[in-house]
Structures are given as C-alpha cells and as structure tokens.
Amino acid sequence: MEEKNKTTGFFLVASDLRNAPISDHLEHGYEDKYDFADALRTITRPFGGRVGECIDERHGFLRLRFHDTPGGKPDEKWVPRYLLTEAARPDYMDALEEEPDEIERELDRAFGFDVD
Secondary structure, three states, X not given: OOOOOOOOOEEEEOOOOOOOOHHHHHHHOOOOHHHHHXXXXXXXXXXXXXXXXXXXXXXXXXXXXXXOOHHHOOEEEEEEHHHEEEEOOOOHXXXXXXXXXXXXXXXXXXXXXXXX
C-alpha cells in the first residue's frame, strides 16, 4: 500500500484575506461571500501573523500547532492552505526543547518518572 506524502514543517498564517478565494464562496458552502469572509476572519484574527507547526493535513487544510502560547499548552487549529505560506522554524522553539534543570530531574525521580 502506498503511503501518502504528508506536509510537514512550519507555516505562517496570513493576517489578511488577499489570497482567499472569497468569490468562490459557494464552493466552500457559503451562500453569501460576506459570511465566508467573516468565517475566514475568525481564523486570521487570533492566528494571523503566527507561525504554526503542521501536524496533519486533510482536504486542503493543515492542522497547525502553535507553540507561542502562554502557559506552555499549545493551540491547534485547522487552517485552509490558501491562508498559509511556508516559514522557517521559529527561534522560540529552541527554548522549548531545553534540557530540564536538576530540580526538575530530581522531582521526576521522586515521582517515579523515567529520567535519562
């Protein structure tokens, strides 16, 4: 069985709707182009200008994981491909992968987690 090529990498979400196919609103299930534009704005408002990591792909949409969130819990969102451009890996990702300090390792040992 042939394995599908999945898109990987990082993508920048557009801040505006210039590349969105607003005139094709009927193909996307909207009777009115203004409703379609409003639906796309619900994506570009919170995620526009942010870089997300592609974790899945379906039917022209990419599921992006955004790691630049407060509290350390990433956001995930399905975004249409026409709102995306490929981007470089963000610098803040290096800080997320830092080795745990000695206190965190000791706590992991105390609670029975495997420690390298």
